[in-house]
Amino acid sequence: MPSHISPSSEQSERKTFSRRTFLIASSSGLLTIGIGSILGWKYLQRSISALTEAYAPPEILPDQPFVWFTIHANNTIELYVPKIEIGQGIHTALGQIAADELEADWSKFFVKQADTTRGFHGLALSTFGSWSVSSLYLPLREAAATIRETLRIEAAQRFHASSADIVMKESYATLRTDSSQSISYGDIVAGKQGTWELAREAPLKPARDFTLIGKSVGRVDIYDKVTGRAIYGFDARMPNMLYGAVARPPRYGAVLKSAQAGKAASMQGVVKIVIEQGFAGVVAERRSIAREAAKSLECVWEGGMSESQDAIDRLVTVPHNRASAIIIQERGNPQEHCSIADISSEYRTATAAHAHLEPQAALAFVRSDAIDVVVSTQMPEAVRIMIARALGVDKSIIRVQPAYVGGGFGRKLGYDVGLEAAMLSRAVGRPVHVAWTREEDMRYGYYRPPSHHRLRGKLDNGRILALEHDIASGDVLLSIAPLLAGTFGEAFADTFAIDPGATTGGLFEYDIPHHAVFFHRIKLPFFTALWRGLGLLPNTFARESFIDELAHAAGKDPLIFRLEHIPNTELGARYKAALERMHIISEWSKPLAPGRAKGIAMCVHSRTIAVEVAEVSVAEGRLRVHNVWAVVDAGTVINPNGAAAQIQGAIIMGLSSVFHEAITFRNGLAESSNFDTYPLLTLPEAPNIHIDILQGSETPHGMGEVGIGPIAAAVGNALFALIRKRVRELPFPLNPC
Amino acid sequence: MRLCGIFFVNTPCIFLAPYQNPMYVAAASAILAMLLFAMFWSCTMDLHINGRTYTVHCDSSEMLVWILRDDLGLTGTKMGCGAGICGSCTIHINGVPVRSCVTPVGAALGQIITTIEGLAQLGEDGTEILHPVQQAFIDEQVPQCAWCISGQIMTAAALLRDNPSPTDDEIDNALASNYCRCGCYVRIRSAVRRAAEYMRAHV
Ligand code: FES
Ligand code: FES
Numbered sequence: 001m002p003s004h005i006s007p008s009s010e011q012s013e014r015k016t017f018s019r020r021t022f023l024i025a026s027s028s029g030l031l032t033i034g035i036g037s038i039l040g041w042k043y044l045q046r047s048i049s050a051l052t053e054a055y056a057p058p059e060i061l062p063d064q065p066f067v068w069f070t071i072h073a074n075n076t077i078e079l080y081v082p083k084i085e086i087g088q089g090i091h092t093a094l095g096q097i098a099a100d101e102l103e104a105d106w107s108k109f110f111v112k113q114a115d116t117t118r119g120f121h122g123l124a125l126s127t128f129g130s131w132s133v134s135s136l137y138l139p140l141r142e143a144a145a146t147i148r149e150t151l152r153i154e155a156a157q158r159f160h161a162s163s164a165d166i167v168m169k170e171s172y173a174t175l176r177t178d179s180s181q182s183i184s185y186g187d188i189v190a191g192k193q194g195t196w197e198l199a200r201e202a203p204l205k206p207a208r209d210f211t212l213i214g215k216s217v218g219r220v221d222i223y224d225k226v227t228g229r230a231i232y233g234f235d236a237r238m239p240n241m242l243y244g245a246v247a248r249p250p251r252y253g254a255v256l257k258s259a260q261a262g263k264a265a266s267m268q269g270v271v272k273i274v275i276e277q278g279f280a281g282v283v284a285e286r287r288s289i290a291r292e293a294a295k296s297l298e299c300v301w302e303g304g305m306s307e308s309q310d311a312i313d314r315l316v317t318v319p320h321n322r323a324s325a326i327i328i329q330e331r332g333n334p335q336e337h338c339s340i341a342d343i344s345s346e347y348r349t350a351t352a353a354h355a356h357l358e359p360q361a362a363l364a365f366v367r368s369d370a371i372d373v374v375v376s377t378q379m380p381e382a383v384r385i386m387i388a389r390a391l392g393v394d395k396s397i398i399r400v401q402p403a404y405v406g407g408g409f410g411r412k413l414g415y416d417v418g419l420e421a422a423m424l425s426r427a428v429g430r431p432v433h434v435a436w437t438r439e440e441d442m443r444y445g446y447y448r449p450p451s452h453h454r455l456r457g458k459l460d461n462g463r464i465l466a467l468e469h470d471i472a473s474g475d476v477l478l479s480i481a482p483l484l485a486g487t488f489g490e491a492f493a494d495t496f497a498i499d500p501g502a503t504t505g506g507l508f509e510y511d512i513p514h515h516a517v518f519f520h521r522i523k524l525p526f527f528t529a530l531w532r533g534l535g536l537l538p539n540t541f542a543r544e545s546f547i548d549e550l551a552h553a554a555g556k557d558p559l560i561f562r563l564e565h566i567p568n569t570e571l572g573a574r575y576k577a578a579l580e581r582m583h584i585i586s587e588w589s590k591p592l593a594p595g596r597a598k599g600i601a602m603c604v605h606s607r608t609i610a611v612e613v614a615e616v617s618v619a620e621g622r623l624r625v626h627n628v629w630a631v632v633d634a635g636t637v638i639n640p641n642g643a644a645a646q647i648q649g650a651i652i653m654g655l656s657s658v659f660h661e662a663i664t665f666r667n668g669l670a671e672s673s674n675f676d677t678y679p680l681l682t683l684p685e686a687p688n689i690h691i692d693i694l695q696g697s698e699t700p701h702g703m704g705e706v707g708i709g710p711i712a713a714a715v716g717n718a719l720f721a722l723i724r725k726r727v728r729e730l731p732f733p734l735n736p737c
Numbered sequence: 738m739r740l741c742g743i744f745f746v747n748t749p750c751i752f753l754a755p756y757q758n759p760m761y762v763a764a765a766s767a768i769l770a771m772l773l774f775a776m777f778w779s780c781t782m783d784l785h786i787n788g789r790t791y792t793v794h795c796d797s798s799e800m801l802v803w804i805l806r807d808d809l810g811l812t813g814t815k816m817g818c819g820a821g822i823c824g825s826c827t828i829h830i831n832g833v834p835v836r837s838c839v840t841p842v843g844a845a846l847g848q849i850i851t852t853i854e855g856l857a858q859l860g861e862d863g864t865e866i867l868h869p870v871q872q873a874f875i876d877e878q879v880p881q882c883a884w885c886i887s888g889q890i891m892t893a894a895a896l897l898r899d900n901p902s903p904t905d906d907e908i909d910n911a912l913a914s915n916y917c918r919c920g921c922y923v924r925i926r927s928a929v930r931r932a933a934e935y936m937r938a939h940v
Contacts, residue, residue, distance in 0.1 A: 087882025087919050218878060225883035226871040226890060228813015228853035235812035243807070287807055288799055357817040357825055357884040357918050406815070406884030407918050438818045641878055645924070649881055652920025675822040675916070684909040686922035 067098070067136075067143055068114060075171050075186030077104050080114040083136070084127040084378055085221055086408040087649075088704050089642040092220045093133050094140060096638050100212035101144035101205060104185070105171035111220050115401040116380060125402060126379045133638055133700045134606070141204050149199030154188050207636075207698060214695075216641035221404070233376030233403040233414070234361035238431040241363065242271055244424035245294035245434065246281040248444055251668030252526040254304030256280060264293035273297070274427040281420065283428050291437065305525035305668035312351075312665055316522050318454040318470040325470065325518040326498045329507050332514030337466030341456035343549055347542035349730040350662035352448040353672075354531060355680055358406020360445070361435035362414060364421035366391070371398045371422060372431075376405045377414025385484060386415040387422045409653070410530030411445055415483070439673040447663055447670075448531030449474025449502065449524065453542035458514075462554045464565060466514035469506065469543060474528040475521070476501025476535060497521050501529075505536035505603055505709055508543070509575070511567035526665070533705035536605050537654060537712060541730055544601035544713030548720065558717060559588055559600050571604065578602070578611045578631045578694060585692050586613040586629040595619075596626070599717025603709035606702025608634040612651070614687075614714040618723060621735040625655060625687040625715055633694040635701040643703045644691045650707030651689055656681035658712045662731055782846055786811070787855025797843030802826045804842045805852060813853035813887050817916065824915030827888040828852045834895040853887035856894060869939070870894045873932035881919035889915050893929045897936055903929070 068080035081094045095111035098104075114125065148168055155173030156163040165176045173188060175181035207213075224230040247259065259280035261273045269289040274281045280297050284290035307315075319325075362375035362383075371393065377383055380400040388395040405412050417434050425432040436444070451473040458466040478499045481489030498519055508515045551561035563579050566572045579602070582588065586598065595617045602611040615627040630647050637643045660679050664671050672678035716727045719736060727736050784791045784804070793808050800819075805811040805828070814837055817825035821839040828837045829851040856868045867875070870893045880886045889912065896903060896911040903911065908929045917925065 087880070089881070216878075218875065219880070221883075222875050222878065222880060225880045225886055226867070226874045227857060227865075228811075228887045230883060231812070232884065234816070235806070237810060237812075286795070286799070287803055355918055356882070357823060357916060358815065358882070359817075405882060407882040409918075435816075438820065645878065645881060645921070648923050649920035652922055653918070656920075674820050675818050676820065680916050680918060681920075681922075682914070682916065683912045683922045683925060686920075686926075689923050 067140055069098075069102075069143070069147060071147075071185055071189045073186045073190035075105070075184040076108045076110060077102070077171065077185065078110045078112055080112045081136075082114045082125045083132040084113065084125060084380075084402045084405060086127060086378060086405040086412065088132075088646060089219055089639065090127065090132045092217065092642060093638040094136060095220055096212040096215070096217060097133075097137060097140050098144045100210055101141040102148050103168040103170070103211075106212060106217065108171060113402055116384065116399050125400075126381060127408075134702060137636075137700050142202065145202040145204055146199055149202040150196065151185055151188050153197075153199055154192065155183055158183060158188070158191075213638055214636070214640070216639055219642065230404045232358055232361070232406045233363070233374060233417075234358050234406065234435050236361070236363035236374035236403055236433065238363060238365060238374075241431040241433055242283050242285060242424075242428060243287040243290045243434070244281055244283050244421060244432040245287075245290040246279070246420050246424075247294050247297045247299050248440060249301050249304060251301070251304035251306065254301040254668075257300045257302045259300070260298040262298035263296040267293050267296070272424075272428050274424055276423065279423060281424050283424050283432055287433075287435070305665075307525055307668060308666045309664040309671075312450065312524070313348075315524065316348075316450045316452050316472055316474065318346075318452050318472040318520055322470070322518055322520075325520050327516060328498065328503050328519050329515065329517040331512070331516070332466070334466045334468050334514040334516040337458040337514050338456040338468045340458065341466075341468075342459050343546075343553055344454070344456040345546055345549060345726075345728060347453040347455070347545060347728045349451045349538040349541060349657075351450045351528070351664070352531060352657055352661045353442050353663055353670075353678060354407075354409045354411035354445070354448075355442070355661075355675075355678065356405075356407030356409055356411060359436040359438055359441040360412070360414070360417040361433070362418040362421040363431055363433040364418065364425045365431035366422050366426040367429075369397060372401070373398065373418050373422065374401045374403055375414040375418045375421075376408075376412050377402050377418065378405065378408045378410070378412045379414070382413045382415040382484065383418040386419045390419055391422060391426060409532040410534075416445070438675070442663075442673050442678060443670045446479070446527040446529040448538075449476060449522075449528035451502070451535070451538040451542075453538070455542060455546040457546065457550050459550060459554050462556060464510070464512045464547075464550055467508060467510075467512050467546075467550075468516050468518070469508070469546075470518045470520065471503065471506055471535075471539060471542075472520040472522050473499070473502035473535060473538065474524040475499055476504070476529055476531075478502075478521070479527060479529045499535075501534040503539070504534040505539040505605060506543070509567070509571060509604060510547070510562075510565040511572070512565065525668070526670075532650070532653060533605065533708045536603065536705060536709045537657060538730070540601065540603040540709040541712040541716070544603070544710060545716050545726070545728065548599065548601070548713070548717040549726065552720070557589075558721075559583060562600070562602065571609075574609050574633050574694075575602065575604075575611075578609050578633050581692060581694060582611045582613060582629060582631045585631065585690065586615075588613070595722075597718050597722035599714045599719065599721055601710035601713035601717060603706065605706040605709055608632060608701040608703060608706040610647070610706045610710055612707075612710040612714045614711065614718045616715060616718040616722060618719070618737055621737050623659075623715075623719060623732065623736050625685075625718075627688050627690065628711065628714070629690045629692070630707060631692045631694065632703075632706065634703050634706075635695065635697040635699050637693055637695055637703075638700060640693055643693055646703045647691050647707035648689050650705060651711050652681055652686055654708040654711035655685070655687070655715070657730055658715050658732055659685065660731055782842065784842070784845060784850060785848065786850040787852060793842070795842065797846075798841045800838055801828070801840045801842050801845050801850075802837040805837060811852050811854055815884050815887060817884065817888075822914065822916075823885070824888040824892060824912075825885050827891040827915070829891060829895060832895065832898065834892050851891075853891060856890065868894055869935035870897065870929070870932040873928040873935060877924045877928035877931060879921050879924040879928050881921055885915060885917045885919075885921075889917065889925055893925075893932065896929070897933055901937055902933060905930075 070078040083090045091111040099109045171185045259275045269285045271283045282293040365372045384398045421434040454470040456468045478493035551558040611631045613629040815825040817823035821836045826838040858866045
């Protein structure tokens with residue numbers, strides 16, 4: 001055990017916990033320590049402010065924990081973590097970080113989902129944007145180190161030794177000079193007399209002593225998931241519960257003018273028909289009855305969107321003048337050079353659904369003094385805000401228990417279905433479960449916005465001299481502001497007009513003397529917002545395909561061409577290492593099998609770099625992806641196998657966008673409502689995926705989204721290399737040849 | 738009202754793709770007629786699930802997935818599309834994988850139903866022994882969100898019972914209608930291969 005830590009970059013960033021940020025509750029044989037969010041807040045703030053700048057963060061009290069440990073007499077340790085398990089493996093990663101620093105026995109270490117009943121703030125639970133590990137990495141380790149040192153001091157007193165002589169390992173404190181003198185953490189806790197004094201000094205372990213961080217330990221949730229025991233929002237149950245369903249508008253934005261019970265009133269099993277301002281729903285004894293009754297409500301809808309797809313396509317087009325554009329990146333004088341561009345191209349990406357396999361679902365039980373909600377959500381605070389506002393109650397009485405989430409990808413806010421369950425529960429005074437059908441889920445949420453891109457480039461002597469990228473996109477984050485902060489949020493969005501979500505992945509990271517990126521905000525008549533990686537896939541598709549066009553125009557190998565434009569920066573050095581690694585693992589310069597070709601693309605997201613190569617063939621007009629290689633530099637990786645799973649998943653999801661996914665509109669409503677007309681990528685279409693993870697720095701970066709960025713361009717670039725035809729739209733046409 | 742039960746003893750679920758048994762196809766119309774009859778028949782029914790008998794009170798046209806999940810609390814069987822497309826709701830009826838979201842409960846009367854909760858066995862000392870496919874899904878660290886996973890496991894278990902040494906193409910085809918939005922496909926493929934090895938090693 002290190003009693004002294006040599007200075008590292010991490011050390012200088014360290015904060016020390018103030019005592020009042022620890023909440024210690026010690027009852028017989030049990031130690032529970034909650035660590036306040038004052039310190040965590042600084043880290044958490046990043047994820048929140050980026051999401052909703054308009055939404056003023058509430059005052060955080062020191063006793064609102066961001067993490068919570070409980071040590072039991074039987075030497076088991078529970079860690080309540082404020083991040084939600086959507087499938088990304090976050091509970092495992094956070095557990096590894098904490099258990100490693102605590103020197104805990106991993107086999108007796110259990111990670112649990114924190115909720116607002118335990119004092120956790122709903123915002124701290126927000127799980128978005130690949131930030132969970134990077135935001136909690138240091139705070140969690142500092143908390144665990146403080147507990148470890150506190151236990152060490154206590155053990156030293158027991159053994160009448162100095163702390164320096166106590167070795168902490170596998171949830172035991174052992175005397176260095178006499179290993180028969182050993183006591184478990186549980187026994188230290190159980191035998192503690194008097195109140196706890198926290199250790200003043202709690203050095204972090206140096207990376208070379210890590211036992212769990214960086215190891216591919218198995219997922220902590222896996223047993224429950226292969227045996228069907230894991231409970232999701234759709235699975236939530238309470239005694240005496242009923243089922244609810246809600247009437248849906250025939251067009252987006254239509255307002256419910258009036259509603260009549262109609263046939264539903266006489267249907268057997270209907271418990272109550274709930275008609276309120278702008279809302280009509282049914283509570284019934286069975287789910288099927290609730291759904292049928294909700295469909296038979298006689299509703300009159302007014303207004304709303306009337307457009308069909310051709311109008312949307314016209315709307316989402318980069319305008320020819322840039323009067324209302326916002327410059328998000330500029331260097332040199334690109335306009336002058338690009339006005340005589342060598343190449344100019346337009347790219348388009350379709351509206352896409354999230355298509356998480358678990359539809360939106362929530363169980364709510366509303367009483368006058370307490371509201372309980374069990375819900376599949378990535379953002380419990382959104383559920384609380386919406387319910388508090390709609391029901392006119394104080395937020396503090398609303399307790400949200402996040403369940404396992406059956407896929408989120410940015411869509412599982414839970415505020416809509418949670419509110420519906422709450423409104424229906426209030427009407428009947430019993431718990432009500434609402435789960436959307438696939439049809440509701442595919443139509444009545446929000447989408448990845450459609451985008452349109454215009455790029456112009458000028459070459460000089462085989463290098464890019466100037467480059468311009470105009471991005472036109474629907475809202476990604478600006479649309480969320482009004483949802484959470486009402487008219488203030490809307491005013492904010494209109495003033496701000498630059499959408500940090502829609503522009504994600506839009507910047508040029510290349511060394512180009514003259515370049516600029518312009519953003520054109522498109523206000524759409526339907527709701528668009530967060531989708532895995534936000535603008536990363538559309539923007540990277542356009543940029544990286546265009547870079548490929550320039551490489552071919554310059555007569556250069558696309559990988560070498562990229563290497564030649566790597567800037568002389570820290571990021572550039574990491575890009576260079578990743579590209580060189582890719583050159584080797586994809587056997588880039590080896591001759592290809594007949595009928596095959598490779599394409600390359602890359603991006604950076606949440607400080608993680610991803611370079612991807614796709615190998616494709618075309619048979620009978622059908623494009624097929626055989627192999628994908630990914631080199632990913634994510635800084636310190638907590639769980640390499642888990643990280644690889646994220647990259648594999650992101651590549652598959654990206655390929656699904658390449659091959660299949662487009663939401664189109666007719667008369668104000670999405671045409672697709674189920675997988676028959678909105679198919680996803682299937683197993684036979686899945687390529688082999690080869691992943692190489694570089695660990696380029698000492699801090700962890702994001703993992704959940706970056707992999708989705710380059711894949712579409714990599715496939716398009718490979719297709720071009722094969723058949724000399726450039727595809728400039730997502731999804732690709734069915735027969736791209 | 739045991740009448741329903743007698744009607745449906747050993748009636749196979751012929752229209753429950755993807756594992757149609759051609760020998761039953763001829764009987765389809767007759768069974769459909771019986772089903773239609775059952776649709777208007779609300780009654781008390783006994784269902785044999787995972788070695789236990791459950792009594793449910795419902796309309797026999799109610800889809801099995803809701804009986805399992807809402808009436809019986811067997812929420813390990815998931816629901817993704819309700820239209821027989823995604824495979825999340827796959828269970829076994831008499832060992833054949835069927836999609837419980839498009840299977841009326843009436844069609845399952847008298848049949849042996851197995852759900853993900855019943856796939857593992859209990860050892861002599863009462864410990865749970867996972868099915869080789871479940872074990873392989875752990876060993877390959879397949880699941881992410883896992884909403885699709887019980888459907889994948891049930892489909893793969895049925896494949897391997899019929900075909901202990903499937904080729905990669907056979908694996909792909911058997912699971913071609915089981916969506917995984919989290920994109921675990923590469924691992925699903927390896928896990929099914931691995932499960933096949935486990936099962937062969939056991940025989
Ligand atoms: S839920 Fe049954 S196949 Fe999708
Ligand atoms: S693991 Fe999430 S859908 Fe398959």
